[in-house]
Amino acid sequence: MIFAELPVTEAEGALLAHSVRLAKASFKKGRKLSSADVALLREAGRASVIVAKLEPGDVGEDEAASRSAAAAGGANLSPTAPFTGRCNLLAQAVGVLVVDRERLDRLNLVDEAITVATLAPYELVEARQLAATVKIIPFAAPGEAVARCAAIAAEGGPLLQVAALRPRQVGLVQTTLPGLKPSLLDKTVESIDGRLAALGCPPAIERRCAHDEAALAAAIADIRAAGAAMILVSGASAITDRRDVVPAALTRLGGTVEHLGMPVDPGNLLMLGRLGDEPVLGLPGCARSPKQNGFDWVLQRLVADLPVGRRDIMLMGAGGLLKEIASRPQPRAEPAAVAVAPRAPKIAALVLAAGRSSRMGTNKLLAEVDGQPMVTHVVDAALASQARPVVLVTGNEADRVAAALGDRPVRRVDNPDFAAGISSSLKAGLRALGPDIDGVLVCLADMPRLGPATLDRLIAAFNPVEGRAICVPTWNGKRGNPVLWSRRFFAEMAELAGDVGARHLIGEHAELVCEVAMPDDSVLLDIDTPEALASLRREPLRTA
Numbered sequence: 001m002i003f004a005e006l007p008v009t010e011a012e013g014a015l016l017a018h019s020v021r022l023a024k025a026s027f028k029k030g031r032k033l034s035s036a037d038v039a040l041l042r043e044a045g046r047a048s049v050i051v052a053k054l055e056p057g058d059v060g061e062d063e064a065a066s067r068s069a070a071a072a073g074g075a076n077l078s079p080t081a082p083f084t085g086r087c088n089l090l091a092q093a094v095g096v097l098v099v100d101r102e103r104l105d106r107l108n109l110v111d112e113a114i115t116v117a118t119l120a121p122y123e124l125v126e127a128r129q130l131a132a133t134v135k136i137i138p139f140a141a142p143g144e145a146v147a148r149c150a151a152i153a154a155e156g157g158p159l160l161q162v163a164a165l166r167p168r169q170v171g172l173v174q175t176t177l178p179g180l181k182p183s184l185l186d187k188t189v190e191s192i193d194g195r196l197a198a199l200g201c202p203p204a205i206e207r208r209c210a211h212d213e214a215a216l217a218a219a220i221a222d223i224r225a226a227g228a229a230m231i232l233v234s235g236a237s238a239i240t241d242r243r244d245v246v247p248a249a250l251t252r253l254g255g256t257v258e259h260l261g262m263p264v265d266p267g268n269l270l271m272l273g274r275l276g277d278e279p280v281l282g283l284p285g286c287a288r289s290p291k292q293n294g295f296d297w298v299l300q301r302l303v304a305d306l307p308v309g310r311r312d313i314m315l316m317g318a319g320g321l322l323k324e325i326a327s328r329p330q331p332r333a334e335p336a337a338v339a340v341a342p343r344a345p346k347i348a349a350l351v352l353a354a355g356r357s358s359r360m361g362t363n364k365l366l367a368e369v370d371g372q373p374m375v376t377h378v379v380d381a382a383l384a385s386q387a388r389p390v391v392l393v394t395g396n397e398a399d400r401v402a403a404a405l406g407d408r409p410v411r412r413v414d415n416p417d418f419a420a421g422i423s424s425s426l427k428a429g430l431r432a433l434g435p436d437i438d439g440v441l442v443c444l445a446d447m448p449r450l451g452p453a454t455l456d457r458l459i460a461a462f463n464p465v466e467g468r469a470i471c472v473p474t475w476n477g478k479r480g481n482p483v484l485w486s487r488r489f490f491a492e493m494a495e496l497a498g499d500v501g502a503r504h505l506i507g508e509h510a511e512l513v514c515e516v517a518m519p520d521d522s523v524l525l526d527i528d529t530p531e532a533l534a535s536l537r538r539e540p541l542r543t544a
Contacts, residue, residue: 014051061085074158085136111145171228263317267294353445354395384452421499449522480523
C-alpha cells in the first residue's frame with residue numbers, strides 16, 4: 001500500500017488519510033476521493049493531500065476484515081457488516097465461548113495489519129453479545145497475509161465458536177451434621193437454583209441426608225433415579241481427601257473420582273467425578289454464596305456439553321484468582337463500578353407508514369410492487385436485518401396497512417395525529433422504544449428497494465464513542481434514507497413539529513455524522529407519485 005502526500009490532481013480514487021474540512025464540504029478519514037471531491041479540494045486551494053492507495057495484491061480493510069471474520073467464526077457466531085476495517089462476531093445463542101488459543105496466537109502473529117481480539121476463553125455469553133472483533137489496522141492488508149490467516153483459522157475445526165447451553169435436570173444432595181442450621185441449607189438451594197436459572201435449567205431436585213458415606217450413597221442413587229442428569233453434592237464438611245465422605249460415597253456406587261481440587265480461588269476444594277454418564281461435582285463451601293467461584297466455571301462448561309476433565313481443571317489457574325482482597329475488591333463490592341459485558345448496540349427499526357399519500361391520490365403503501373404491497377418490502381428488509389424490535393407506525397388507513405403485513409412480527413403503534421405530519425409519527429414511534437435501545441433506524445415505508453444489507457451496513461458503522469452517532473447512507477455522494485440516530489438525539493427529535501423530519505439535526509451535529517457509501521441507489525428512491533410508481537414497476541426489484 002502506498003501512503004504518501006500526493007498532489008490533489010493525482011488523488012482521485014485514493015483514500016483520504018486524515019479528515020479535511022473545507023468551506024463547502026467536510027471529508028472524513030477513509031473517504032475514497034471522487035472526481036467531484038478533487039474538484040472541491042482544488043477550488044478550496046488545496047495543492048496536496050495525504051492519502052493511501054492500494055497496490056496489486058492488497059486487500060481493502062473492509063474486505064480483509066470480512067474474510068478474516070468469516071474464516072474465524074464457527075457455530076453460533078455471526079459476523080456483522082464490516083466498517084472502517086472492523087468486523088464483529090456476535091453470539092447467536094446463550095452459551096460458552098470456545099477459543100483455540102494456540103491458533104489465535106498464531107493468527108495474530110502473521111502480520112501487524114490483522115488483529116483478532118476475543119472475550120476470555122470459556123466466558124459465558126448472551127445472545128447478541130459481542131464475542132470477538134477483527135480489526136484491520138491500516139487501510140489495507142497484504143492479500144498473502146489475509147490468506148494465511150484464513151488458512152490458520154480453517155485448521156482442525158472452528159477457531160472460535162459458542163457452545164450453546166443444553167439445559168438439563170440437576171440434582172442437589174446436601175449432607176448434614178449436628179448443629180448445622182437448616183437456613184444454611186435453604187440458602188444453598190437458593191444459590192444453586194439461581195445459577196441454574198441463569199443457565200436455563202429448572203430448579204434442582206434436592207435431597208438431604210446425614211454426612212455419612214452410606215447415607216450419602218443412598219441419596220445420590222435416589223436422586224439419580226429421580227431423573228437428575230448431573231449431580232451436585234454439598235457436604236456439611238469440606239472435602240479434604242480422596243477418601244473423604246463425598247468421594248467415598250461416589251466410589252461406593254461404582255463411580256470414579258477424576259480430580260480433587262482446582263487452581264481457582266475461591267473454589268479450591270471442588271471434586272470432579274462421574275457416575276455412569278452423569279457428572280458428579282463435590283461442591284466447595286463457596287458454592288453456598290452467589291458470588292463467582294471455580295464451581296461456576298465448571299458448571300457452565302458442563303451445561304454447554306463441553307468436556308471437563310482433570311487436565312482442563314488443572315489449566316484454570318491463569319485468571320483463577322477470584323478471591324476478594326482488600327486491595328482488589330470484586331466489582332460487585334462497588335455497585336457504581338460493575339462491569340458490563342460487551343454487546344452489540346441495540347438498534348431498533350422505526351418504519352413510518354402513517355402518511356396520507358397526498359401526491360399519489362391513493363394510499364401508496366398498499367400499491368402492489370413485485371406482487372406485494374409496497375409497505376411489506378421495507379418491513380421485510382427490517383425484519384431480515386440485525387435491527388430489533390421493528391416498530392411500525394400507522395395512521396392513514398391504519399387497519400388496512402396493518403392487515404397487509406399479515407402475521408409479520410412487528411410492533412404496531414397507531415398515530416391518531418398523522419395528519420399533523422411526519423414529526424408526529426416519529427414522536428409516536430420513539431415513545432414506543434424501551435430504555436435499552438441505543439439507536440433507531442428511521443425508515444420510510446415508501447422505499448421498496450431497500451434491503452437488509454443496507455440497514456446492517458448502517459448498524460455496523462454506528463459507534464457514538466468514535467464520533468459516529470448519526471449514520472447516513474449515500475450513493476455517489478448524495479445522502480439518502482434511512483438514517484440511524486443515536487439515543488442522545490431522541491429528546492431533540494421529540495420536540496419536532498409539523499411535516500418535517502429530523503434532517504436539520506444532521507447539519508447541527510456535523511461532527512457526529514458518518515456517511516456510509518452504499519452499492520446502489522436504493523437509498524435515494526422513494527415513491528411519491530403515480531409516475532414514480534409506474535417507472536418502478538417497469539424495472540426489476542433490486543435490494544441491497
